[in-house]
Amino acid sequence: MPDTKDETKQRDGHSYMTLLMTPDMVNFSGNIHGGALLKLLDLAAYACASHYSQQYVVTLSVDQVQFYEPVYVGELVTFKSRINYVGNSSMEVGVEVWAENIHTGEERFTSNCFITMIAVGDDGRPVKIQPLKLVTIQDKAQFVEAKLRKQLRAEHGRRLADLHEKWSDHVEDLTQEEIEMELDRAMTEA
Numbered sequence: 527m528p529d530t531k532d533e534t535k536q537r538d539g540h541s542y543m544t545l546l547m548t549p550d551m552v553n554f555s556g557n558i559h560g561g562a563l564l565k566l567l568d569l570a571a572y573a574c575a576s577h578y579s580q581q582y583v584v585t586l587s588v589d590q591v592q593f594y595e596p597v598y599v600g601e602l603v604t605f606k607s608r609i610n611y612v613g614n615s616s617m618e619v620g621v622e623v624w625a626e627n628i629h630t631g632e633e634r635f636t637s638n639c640f641i642t643m644i645a646v647g648d649d650g651r652p653v654k655i656q657p658l659k660l661v662t663i664q665d666k667a668q669f670v671e672a673k674l675r676k677q678l679r680a681e682h683g684r685r686l687a688d689l690h691e692k693w694s695d696h697v698e699d700l701t702q703e704e705i706e707m708e709l710d711r712a713m714t715e716a
């Protein structure tokens with residue numbers, strides 16, 4: 527079979543996925559279930575990162591997702607994905623979710639998130655991918671912002687690990703007074 531991978535083609539890192547929201551995706555309020563949207567967010571990022579890198583990818587992390595507005599059955603939902611940052615094997619994909627009323631054409635921004643994807647080879651290990659071509663000043667600013675987010679994620683991961691170590695792994699090192707004092711604070715602070 528011929529190798530169809532075009533090594534010379536630089537992909538722009540943008541992709542769009544549009545779906546009509548169907549009744550099988552609803553929650554008990556009759557709106558689109560958040561879990562269904564999470565799956566689609568991951569799928570959109572997966573397609574965007576695979577297309578850009580010309581490799582299969584795996585999801586490393588999904589940043590905090592907030593749903594600003596409900597999405598309704600019968601709306602057309604578009605997942606607008608963009609590669610913000612490329613390291614060696616990692617890509618940060620920003621995904622915006624837009625819901626459109628098919629009759630009026632009115633569009634609503636309903637959520638967004640940042641998903642980190644890793645390009646992997648046949649052995650499932652990370653592989654190097656082409657660097658991101660930064661053309662506009664916006665591309666450059668997005669890259670810097672995404673790189674800073676990557677550093678924040680690493681720092682956040684370290685702090686969460688420290689918390690877990692103190693309050694779960696080595697909880698026996700804490701005195702009962704220390705635990706009671708922190709509990710009081712946890713119960714009273716908003």
Ligand SMILES: CC(C)(COP(=O)(O)OP(=O)(O)OC[C@H]1O[C@@H](n2cnc3c(N)ncnc32)[C@H](O)[C@@H]1OP(=O)(O)O)[C@@H](O)C(=O)NCCC(=O)NCCS
Nearest residue numbers: 584585586612613614615616644650651652676679680683
């Ligand atoms: C993704 C995976 C292959 C990475 O393996 P790894 O041994 O951590 O790989 P590396 O240490 O070489 O890191 C790979 C990249 O991830 C980045 N990375 C790793 N941990 C990170 C973190 N916590 N935050 C941000 N980036 C991180 C590294 O910086 C590196 O980026 P770069 O190649 O652009 O420099 C491995 O963790 C894995 O297979 N995870 C399961 C993925 C999966 O199955 N997902 C599906 C859903 S369960």
